[in-house]
Amino acid sequence: MANDSAIGIHDLSLATTEFVLPHTVLAEYNGTDVGKYHVGIGQRSMSVPAADEDIVTMGAAAAAPIIARHGGDGIRTIIFATESSIDQAKSAGIYVHSLLGLPAATRVVELKQACYAATAALQFAIGLVRRDPAQRVLVIASDVSRYDVDSPGEATQGAAAVAMLVGTDPALVRVEDPSGVFTADVMDFWRPNYRETALVDGQESIGAYLLAVEGSWKDYTEQGGRSLEEFAAFCYHQPFTKMAYKAHRQLLNYCGHDIDEERITRHLGLTTAYNNVIGNSYTASVYLALAALLDQADDLTGRAVGFLSYGSGSVAEFFAGTVAPGYREHLRTAANREAIDRRKEVGHARYRELHGHSFPPDGGDHLVPAETTGPFRLAALRGHKRVYEAR
Numbered sequence: 001m002a003n004d005s006a007i008g009i010h011d012l013s014l015a016t017t018e019f020v021l022p023h024t025v026l027a028e029y030n031g032t033d034v035g036k037y038h039v040g041i042g043q044r045s046m047s048v049p050a051a052d053e054d055i056v057t058m059g060a061a062a063a064a065p066i067i068a069r070h071g072g073d074g075i076r077t078i079i080f081a082t083e084s085s086i087d088q089a090k091s092a093g094i095y096v097h098s099l100l101g102l103p104a105a106t107r108v109v110e111l112k113q114a115c116y117a118a119t120a121a122l123q124f125a126i127g128l129v130r131r132d133p134a135q136r137v138l139v140i141a142s143d144v145s146r147y148d149v150d151s152p153g154e155a156t157q158g159a160a161a162v163a164m165l166v167g168t169d170p171a172l173v174r175v176e177d178p179s180g181v182f183t184a185d186v187m188d189f190w191r192p193n194y195r196e197t198a199l200v201d202g203q204e205s206i207g208a209y210l211l212a213v214e215g216s217w218k219d220y221t222e223q224g225g226r227s228l229e230e231f232a233a234f235c236y237h238q239p240f241t242k243m244a245y246k247a248h249r250q251l252l253n254y255c256g257h258d259i260d261e262e263r264i265t266r267h268l269g270l271t272t273a274y275n276n277v278i279g280n281s282y283t284a285s286v287y288l289a290l291a292a293l294l295d296q297a298d299d300l301t302g303r304a305v306g307f308l309s310y311g312s313g314s315v316a317e318f319f320a321g322t323v324a325p326g327y328r329e330h331l332r333t334a335a336n337r338e339a340i341d342r343r344k345e346v347g348h349a350r351y352r353e354l355h356g357h358s359f360p361p362d363g364g365d366h367l368v369p370a371e372t373t374g375p376f377r378l379a380a381l382r383g384h385k386r387v388y389e390a391r
């Protein structure tokens with residue numbers, strides 16, 4: 001199953017926001033039993049962007065340590081995956097390319113298919129590297145998940161970015177062929193161009209996700225993929241962490257396995273630690289699961305990890321990766337923890353202000369208040385142009 005020439009994730013770095021809203025605060029405000037959040041959906045808190053943070057500032061913050069470690073010279077392509085795009089025409093990746101001072105000889109593009117797009121970006125990156133093994137591709141997944149306030153989706157908001165360097169002889173994860181893929185035209189979650197917040201049919205979206213788990217696994221096995229027993233762990237897209245458990249039970253049931261909760265926890269337990277406190281980060285979510293797994297697991301060298309990437313609408317992909325020898329020396333565990341722990345708690349009123357602030361201005365010139373202590377910020381909107389700066 002392993003590829004002849006190993007290609008995969010050579011480095012992975014994450015970033016999230018300045019602020020965090022604990023679910024205890026949301027529960028107290030709306031009178032919900034906090035057990036519904038902590039146990040029912042499996043979420044403790046959600047990342048909340050400052051007024052001067054967005055997918056670009058988070059994406060650049062995630063990618064900067066990768067450029068600092070490896071340099072930018074081998075990177076000829078940046079693929080920016082997002083579903084909370086800030087422009088209908090220009091790729092958010094171009095702002096990141098500029099903020100990081102990368103060479104002009106680079107192609108930059110933005111990809112969209114709800115939460116799935118980062119996996120498309122990873123697979124396209126592998127294709128580019130296979131064509132030209134000297135090339136490295138920078139994949140950035142960055143999203144702000146925003147639903148209407150006082151809606152059922154509100155408790156599943158969040159924001160984060162993951163940057164991955166894709167190349168040959170990867171230090172972290174070798175991505176294998178084959179992939180199992182699945183597409184179905186469903187309206188479970190969508191965001192028309194005129195809306196800042198997503199529309200969702202919650203129960204339909206859970207059903208569509210579960211159907212996609214079966215569909216992508218079925219295709220994976222038909223393509224000659226590994227058997228379920230071979231996997232040490234599974235990284236699922238986690239709109240809320242309990243969804244990974246629902247999905248894995250569905251997979252075990254579909255494969256005719258007993259639902260052994262102890263085994264399920266062994267497969268998933270470590271993958272939820274970052275998503276549980278960050279919330280839904282859409283495209284980044286499944287790769288936050290990978291970061292949490294690698295950061296916390298005992299030695300996974302040579303072990304197979306299953307990835308299930310789901311994006312509403314809907315597209316899903318199941319694929320496997322094997323963990324590379326010596327991977328632990330390349331992890332960013334302390335920096336990842338710091339990115340999460342440095343967030344400042346906000347109260348409910350402040351969270352509401354920030355939720356409202358992100359609506360687009362009327363096109364007039366607008367100085368954005370300086371709030372973030374992260375490395376990059378959105379400083380202003382001038383003549384309909386976004387102005388970013390390094391802090």
Ligand code: HMG
Pocket residue numbers: 033034035036037039040041083113114115116152153154155156188189200201202203205206209237238239240243280282310311312
């Ligand atoms: P809801 O109506 O607020 O909650 O919606 P619920 O009544 O379904 O309860 C949720 C769970 O909490 C249930 O457990 C309850 O029993 C339990 P389950 O039956 O599911 O096992 N519960 C409690 N547990 C302990 N103590 C209590 C208690 N009370 C209730 N006191 C929903 C929940 C997730 C639907 C809502 O938050 C929502 O609409 N979220 C947004 C949509 C979403 O996340 N969908 C997930 C699948 S689609 C997807 O992953 C794609 C996505 O990321 C977008 C993209 O691809 O771009 C969203």
